Amino acid sequence: MTxxxxxPAALLSRVRDRASYLAIPPWSPWQPSEANASRxxxxxxxxxxxxxxxxxxxxxxxxxxxxxxxVGWRALALAYLKIGGISIGGRSASYLMDELVERRRWLKxxxxxxGLMLGWILPGPIGASVxxxxxxxxxxxxxxxxxxxxxxxxxxxxxxxxxxLLFGGHRPSWVNGGIxxxxxxxxxxxxxxxxxxxxxxxKTRLGPVLLVLAFVLHGLLAVxxxxxxxxLGGISVVLxxxxxxxxxxxx
Amino acid sequence: xxxxxxxxxxxxxxxxxxxxxxxxxxxVIGEMQRQTVAMGWLTEAQFxxxxxxxxxxxxxxxxxxxxxGYQAAGIAGALGAAVGFFLPTVSIGFALILIWHRIRESRxxxxxxxxxxxxxxxxxLASVYTVGRSALGDFLTAGIACASLLVFWxxxxxxxxxxxxxxxxxxxxxxx
Numbered sequence: 001m002t003x004x005x006x007x008p009a010a011l012l013s014r015v016r017d018r019a020s021y022l023a024i025p026p027w028s029p030w031q032p033s034e035a036n037a038s039r040x041x042x043x044x045x046x047x048x049x050x051x052x053x054x055x056x057x058x059x060x061x062x063x064x065x066x067x068x069x070x071v072g073w074r075a076l077a078l079a080y081l082k083i084g085g086i087s088i089g090g091r092s093a094s095y096l097m098d099e100l101v102e103r104r105r106w107l108k109x110x111x112x113x114x115g116l117m118l119g120w121i122l123p124g125p126i127g128a129s130v131x132x133x134x135x136x137x138x139x140x141x142x143x144x145x146x147x148x149x150x151x152x153x154x155x156x157x158x159x160x161x162x163x164x165l166l167f168g169g170h171r172p173s174w175v176n177g178g179i180x181x182x183x184x185x186x187x188x189x190x191x192x193x194x195x196x197x198x199x200x201x202x203k204t205r206l207g208p209v210l211l212v213l214a215f216v217l218h219g220l221l222a223v224x225x226x227x228x229x230x231x232l233g234g235i236s237v238v239l240x241x242x243x244x245x246x247x248x249x250x251x
Numbered sequence: 252x253x254x255x256x257x258x259x260x261x262x263x264x265x266x267x268x269x270x271x272x273x274x275x276x277x278x279v280i281g282e283m284q285r286q287t288v289a290m291g292w293l294t295e296a297q298f299x300x301x302x303x304x305x306x307x308x309x310x311x312x313x314x315x316x317x318x319x320g321y322q323a324a325g326i327a328g329a330l331g332a333a334v335g336f337f338l339p340t341v342s343i344g345f346a347l348i349l350i351w352h353r354i355r356e357s358r359x360x361x362x363x364x365x366x367x368x369x370x371x372x373x374x375x376l377a378s379v380y381t382v383g384r385s386a387l388g389d390f391l392t393a394g395i396a397c398a399s400l401l402v403f404w405x406x407x408x409x410x411x412x413x414x415x416x417x418x419x420x421x422x423x424x425x426x427x
Binding site: 082083084085086087088091092095098099103110113114116117118119120121122123124125126127128129132133136137141144145148151152153154155156158159160162163164166167173174175176177178179180181182183184185186187188189190191192194195197198200201203204206207208210211212213214215217218219220222225228229232233236237239240241242 | 269270271272273275276297300301303304305306307308309310311312313314315317318321322326329330333336337339340341343344345347348349351352355358359362363364365366367368369370371372373374375376377378379380381382383386387391392393395396397398399400402403404409410411413414417418419420421422423424425426427
């Protein structure tokens with residue numbers, strides 16, 4: 001064994017190689033390839049990240065490019081705890097968009113929409129699925145379950161306290177009044193976040209037409225959500241298939 | 252002899268419901284109401300009260316399983332209900348999300364994702380319409396919702412402030 005092969009530099013090199021190979025597989029969305037990096041939805045440039053959102057945890061010794069983790073763990077945890085603590089009135093996915101997309105500008109509306117569509121087809125509460133998806137977009141798979149815990153546990157704890165205090169008993173009239181106004185306000189937030197997504201539909205071929213058709217079929221004619229998603233979604237996939245897009249020169 | 256409901260009964264029941272709730276927790280609410288009332292865990296009126304408590308609490312809208320579990324088997328039942336109902340999301344859902352992350356930037360998955368966006372937006376607007384039809388039952392509710400919409404849209408006020416102010420004003424002026 002030569003001195004070079006056994007010296008500290010060689011050891012460090014082997015550790016780097018091993019770490020970069022084992023720790024972050026090349027498919028990871030949080031370490032996108034060059035092609036993926038151009039599609040990365042974490043906003044950079046003019047959208048300056050807020051204080052505390054800079055990555056502080058990426059090790060500097062890795063030989064491979066560092067993970068794209070523009071949002072720090074602490075900032076992510078505080079954001080989810082905040083959402084978990086305030087998202088009263090149902091439609092909690094709206095609060096995720098309001099906080100992570102509109103206010104903090106960590107993600108795009110398309111990311112939220114993608115998470116919502118996943119929530120529609122995954123088991124369990126939609127908001128929890130969206131929360132988990134968005135957290136994994138921001139910080140990788142390790143963030144998924146802690147994020148959904150931070151998002152859910154405050155509500156579960158409060159529901160438990162309210163169950164002990166209020167269940168089966170008479171609720172004071174001021175509590176009813178507060179719930180009434182909170183629910184209406186939460187619906188206002190739901191309208192706001194929903195309307196904010198509408199202009200983005202122009203990016204897809206026949207997007208506005210498909211949007212209106214989906215609204216009419218599901219909203220006005222009460223056609224089942226899955227039928228609309230599969231039917232109109234199938235048409236949209238055909239219209240916007242990769243070959244068609246490439247031929248058209250879009251993107 | 253009446254068998255007492257234990258927290259494990261509650262946990263297993265909500266675990267089963269969580270596994271059936273593909274597409275969101277609201278999918279199984281009818282089934283949940285029918286079965287929990289039939290099992291004698293709570294009455295129809297108590298179920299509605301549990302739903303109201305769920306609306307009062309932050310986080311996922313399905314926290315109404317907590318008061319149902321509480322009524323069935325006390326605090327342990329409440330925790331069993333929450334863990335059972337959320338477990339499929341943080342296990343199966345999480346695994347599927349990781350798989351989706353792995354393939355989402357490939358050619359076809361990325362194309363499908365982009366293609367589904369306008370349909371998804373239309374469905375969200377449809378939800379606004381259908382939920383609004385039942386939720387905005389009177390002019391006062393509609394007025395609060397529209398005023399909130401304007402505040403969220405036109406002012407930089409933090410969401411918790413808006414929500415808390417609305418709740419506070421409701422508690423003072425809308426006692427019912």
